[in-house]
Amino acid sequence: MKEIGGRLHAIRQRAGLSQRDFSDRLGIGFTTWQAIESGRNVPSGETLLKIAALGFNPGWILTGQGCMRTEDPGEMGGSEARVDPAGAGVDPELMGRVVDTIARVAKAGGASIPPIDLGRRAAEKYTELVAATANPDERLAMLKLLAVQLRAEFSANAISHEKGAP
16 A cells, blocks of 8 residues: 555554544544545544554554554553654654644645655654654654754745746
């Protein structure tokens, strides 16, 4: 599956739920879920965290890499249950916040990011944060710097498009 919506569809089917039942379980609107699953919208960081709490890997949702399921779905939620990002897993809290930061900054800057590109960019920025420090609190603090960096990138892209650059 190449798209985020397709992976979310697979998760919902694996859970054996209708779109309405799954959206109710996540606490989001039915039409919102339909838009996400069809690829017209991307899941927010909060939605990714709710799906992670059901035992699904947010890194897989965004990139298609790794395992669909987390190792211990019953233990997701607290900081003590986070997977070590330096290892094979993904910290769902950090990944969710990276996705949310990118989506918010893009929207505020008037940029449109296709879901597949949002996933790729989130994976790239997540990797940069994890490589920068092993301290989870420092990683979360670095999200503010990420937002500043993204604003500059989106602004530079907008200026180059105005000048006719590809």
